[in-house]
Amino acid sequence: MPRFLIILFACLCVARPALAWNSQGHMVVAQIAYNHLDSEVKAKCNALLTIAAVCGSSSTSFVSSATWADQRCESGTSPQHYIDIPISLDGYPTNSVVDDPTNVVTAIQQEIAVLQNPASTPSDQAHALRYLLHFVGDITQPLHCSTGVTTNQPTGDAGGNGFSLGSGNGNLHSFWDGGGGYLNGGASVSSNAAEVEAAYPYTLSVGSIPDPMDWAIESWNIARTNTYVGITRGSLPSVAYTNKTQETTKQRMAIGGQRLAKLLNTIFVTNPPSITSVTLTNGSFLLSWGAVPGRSYRVQWKQQPDDATWIDLTDITASTNSVLFTDPVVQSQRFYRVIVVN
Numbered sequence: 001m002p003r004f005l006i007i008l009f010a011c012l013c014v015a016r017p018a019l020a021w022n023s024q025g026h027m028v029v030a031q032i033a034y035n036h037l038d039s040e041v042k043a044k045c046n047a048l049l050t051i052a053a054v055c056g057s058s059s060t061s062f063v064s065s066a067t068w069a070d071q072r073c074e075s076g077t078s079p080q081h082y083i084d085i086p087i088s089l090d091g092y093p094t095n096s097v098v099d100d101p102t103n104v105v106t107a108i109q110q111e112i113a114v115l116q117n118p119a120s121t122p123s124d125q126a127h128a129l130r131y132l133l134h135f136v137g138d139i140t141q142p143l144h145c146s147t148g149v150t151t152n153q154p155t156g157d158a159g160g161n162g163f164s165l166g167s168g169n170g171n172l173h174s175f176w177d178g179g180g181g182y183l184n185g186g187a188s189v190s191s192n193a194a195e196v197e198a199a200y201p202y203t204l205s206v207g208s209i210p211d212p213m214d215w216a217i218e219s220w221n222i223a224r225t226n227t228y229v230g231i232t233r234g235s236l237p238s239v240a241y242t243n244k245t246q247e248t249t250k251q252r253m254a255i256g257g258q259r260l261a262k263l264l265n266t267i268f269v270t271n272p273p274s275i276t277s278v279t280l281t282n283g284s285f286l287l288s289w290g291a292v293p294g295r296s297y298r299v300q301w302k303q304q305p306d307d308a309t310w311i312d313l314t315d316i317t318a319s320t321n322s323v324l325f326t327d328p329v330v331q332s333q334r335f336y337r338v339i340v341v342n
Contacts, residue, residue: 035257
């Protein structure tokens with residue numbers, strides 16, 4: 001009879017008038033995230049967002065709340081929207097770019113800490129959530145994590161704000177904020193989010209609290225190998241560059257939305273799997289547990305308790321408050337566990 005086991009480079013930068021992605025892009029990121037919050041986490045976020053913002057106009061909608069932080073109604077918060085990690089565009093040394101501890105990486109860390117702190121007031125959590133909805137979008141925009149250094153701009157171009165595309169054509173940062181035109185086409189947030197998700201589907205993974213510096217370095221690498229490549233200062237972007245920008249924008253918004261969903265599902269997850277029954281019937285092992293509708297669970301097994309790794313069996317998304325898992329008995333001994341994934 002089988003046995004079982006249930007286990008449950010920040011830099012000194014100038015103030016930036018431009019927005020990451022733009023309002024449409026931030027809301028697409030938030031919509032993707034909202035699509036993948038389980039029912040319990042969604043209810044928690046919805047409840048927090050009914051609390052009025054500390055300043056400026058506010059919304060109770062998860063999606064539209066992602067734009068609140070760009071009102072910059074709290075003094076000193078503008079540097080929290082970016083981190084200038086230098087990229088030399090002509091071989092000029094980058095040591096003139098000075099570290100600044102106020103940036104999007106430290107801002108995300110601060111908001112996560114507030115949301116994880118059981119002593120935080122609901123008002124403080126609502127404040128942190130509004131910022132987090134926005135900052136996760138910011139950090140996925142490559143030019144919010146980079147600054148182009150040249151002989152003529154030894155302290156950087158402020159994430160492409162100082163990279164002109166010619167008279168009357170704006171700058172590189174604003175071009176990327178519009179997704180190379182993709183976010184300026186008049187489509188609805190929901191249709192953009194659906195298109196992005198069709199191209200880059202959501203994938204389940206075990207929840208964890210990330211190091212946002214890893215996200216920033218990833219965006220910096222895209223700026224270094226993609227955003228600043230194939231574009232000439234003072235000239236309009238080519239069709240090929242525009243197409244590349246649009247596709248990269250879709251991919252980055254998908255990543256931002258998925259990361260935001262996983263982060264919130266991890267921060268707010270409660271009620272871990274509670275086993276309700278374990279039986280052996282007609283040559284099958286039956287395991288059931290209490291569940292949260294919309295939450296995903298992964299069943300794993302190993303042969304011996306001290307085996308190095310668990311083997312994935314299946315992922316199950318709960319549709320009710322109970323899940324039943326069945327596995328044919330093929331071995332004399334097997335250890336199981338259920339973990340939450342998001």
